[in-house]
Amino acid sequence: MADNSVSWRIFALTLWEPWYMMYLTLTLLPSTVRDIIHHGETNKPLDWSAFKNAWFAAVWAIFGPMFAEGGSSVVGPLMAKAKGVVLDIGPGAGDWVHLFKAEKEGKTGITKIYGVEPNTALHARLREKVKVAGLEDVYEIVAIGAQDLGTSGLSIERESIDTVVTVQSICSVSQPKVLVKELYEYLKPGGTWIMWEHVRTHETGWIRWYQALVNLFWPHFFHGCSLTRSTDEMIMHVGDWEHVEMNMPGGQNRYMPCPGMLGVFTKRSA
Numbered sequence: 001m002a003d004n005s006v007s008w009r010i011f012a013l014t015l016w017e018p019w020y021m022m023y024l025t026l027t028l029l030p031s032t033v034r035d036i037i038h039h040g041e042t043n044k045p046l047d048w049s050a051f052k053n054a055w056f057a058a059v060w061a062i063f064g065p066m067f068a069e070g071g072s073s074v075v076g077p078l079m080a081k082a083k084g085v086v087l088d089i090g091p092g093a094g095d096w097v098h099l100f101k102a103e104k105e106g107k108t109g110i111t112k113i114y115g116v117e118p119n120t121a122l123h124a125r126l127r128e129k130v131k132v133a134g135l136e137d138v139y140e141i142v143a144i145g146a147q148d149l150g151t152s153g154l155s156i157e158r159e160s161i162d163t164v165v166t167v168q169s170i171c172s173v174s175q176p177k178v179l180v181k182e183l184y185e186y187l188k189p190g191g192t193w194i195m196w197e198h199v200r201t202h203e204t205g206w207i208r209w210y211q212a213l214v215n216l217f218w219p220h221f222f223h224g225c226s227l228t229r230s231t232d233e234m235i236m237h238v239g240d241w242e243h244v245e246m247n248m249p250g251g252q253n254r255y256m257p258c259p260g261m262l263g264v265f266t267k268r269s270a
Helices: 008-027 029-038 048-079 120-132 146-151 176-186 206-215 231-236
Strands: 084-089 110-116 139-142 161-167 187-198 241-247 260-267
Touching (some): 008 029, 008 048, 048 120, 048 187, 048 260, 084 146, 084 176, 120 139, 146 176, 161 176, 176 187, 231 241, 231 260
Parallel strands (some): 084 161
Antiparallel strands (some): 241 260
16 A cells, blocks of 8 residues: 655655656667667658657666566566466566566466567567576567557467466557457456556545646656556456456555556456
8 A cells, every 4th residue: 555654855756756767768868869870770760650669768778677676576476476378568678577487397387478569679678588587488579569469460369368467568558448458358267467557646636636747748758658547447347357456565655656556357257
């Protein structure tokens, strides 16, 4: 649960943090342009979509490991529940893949992972993290958006997935409600959805207004990430769940403009 009693210093730092993070992303713009020129991709700055992908790759090389280090103790126990065939939506540079447990020595575990990541600028680091995690035999990178799974040519059918994993990814998709519905349909009866997402604050009053203010700027610095999506509620109400575990991890306070929510949802068996 969120901590309601914080010092003035923590209060100020909490409100300032997202603005500081946006400032840091700006400092990476010159190096992004320099790297593009160095690799001879002089047309990329003129292609806004490709440039944003390259910029975000540079940003996430800094922030991704930081978020993973801070969140692994919380997210790890959830990721350990993944089994069978897994849809890993938006794995980015693979900062969380080491938390997956592949099937070994006859024990129940993961048999296949489809890492659905459309930003190809992140794929090299994702492959390296998959290799370090020892998942090369089971992890397949799919270079499309999750919304295009139905036309990807992959052998993924409705109600064929054992585990859906969304870790800080639904916040960035263009049609979150449509995607959540599609992912639910891919999940088998009895399958599990593991979630760790930014969500709209559950607080009322000025905190909600402040989050909305930050969100006017935030998506432009973090590849479309929205802080004000009620992703937890979208998943909760998308279908028929047999079991739901959802909570806000400790260490967060009520004034956070970027609160996160953990969840494990089990689809009702047929």
